[in-house]
Amino acid sequence: MTEYESCSNCSEEVTTDSDFCPHCGALFRNAGGVFCESHPDEEASGVCIICRKLVCHDCSVESGHRMFCSDHNGIEVRQDWAGVFQSTDINEAELVKSFLLSEKFTVQVQNFNSIGFVWDGGGDSSISRSALSKPAKVFVPIPEYIAAAEAVRQWNDSAAEESGGPESSPQ
Ligand SMILES: [Zn+2]
Ligand SMILES: [Zn+2]
Numbered sequence: 001m002t003e004y005e006s007c008s009n010c011s012e013e014v015t016t017d018s019d020f021c022p023h024c025g026a027l028f029r030n031a032g033g034v035f036c037e038s039h040p041d042e043e044a045s046g047v048c049i050i051c052r053k054l055v056c057h058d059c060s061v062e063s064g065h066r067m068f069c070s071d072h073n074g075i076e077v078r079q080d081w082a083g084v085f086q087s088t089d090i091n092e093a094e095l096v097k098s099f100l101l102s103e104k105f106t107v108q109v110q111n112f113n114s115i116g117f118v119w120d121g122g123g124d125s126s127i128s129r130s131a132l133s134k135p136a137k138v139f140v141p142i143p144e145y146i147a148a149a150e151a152v153r154q155w156n157d158s159a160a161e162e163s164g165g166p167e168s169s170p171q
């Protein structure tokens with residue numbers, strides 16, 4: 001039987017035998033004596049929630065009470081979803097979404113069409129609807145982020161080759 005408790009850092013539910021919180025990257029006491037993967041002399045202070053690498057104070061970046069490694073700093077995270085692509089060009093965002101779906105990723109979008117995206121459990125749909133001037137964003141579940149980001153990168157590369165290299169990344 002799996003037991004749950006709430007993370008002392010972010011209050012999300014975690015299993016009692018976890019060494020870290022997958023929602024915010026906080027290390028739990030029972031982890032004990034784990035070290036930064038980049039600085040083996042430094043005790044780890046958390047786990048990057050994207051790649052699950054152990055990070056110390058020097059190489060972690062905390063954003064919105066979540067822990068990231070320096071490689072994954074700046075990724076937009078909403079609940080347990082990570083932003084893998086954004087563009088003010090809705091057609092391009094639609095293409096990325098269709099591509100990711102065809103590759104069997106789980107996808108959520110924000111600022112697509114007039115409906116907007118309503119987050120489970122507490123999303124504010126009226127705000128989403130009024131956010132039409134904001135870039136359309138494509139999110140995938142955090143555990144799928146690395147594979148999805150790589151897939152989008154390769155897909156962008158091949159698209160750029162075919163059409164002579166349009167700029168497809170957001171500013
Ligand atoms: Zn947490
Ligand atoms: Zn990372």
Ligand SMILES: [Zn+2]
Nearest residue numbers: 036039056059
């Ligand atoms: Zn470090």
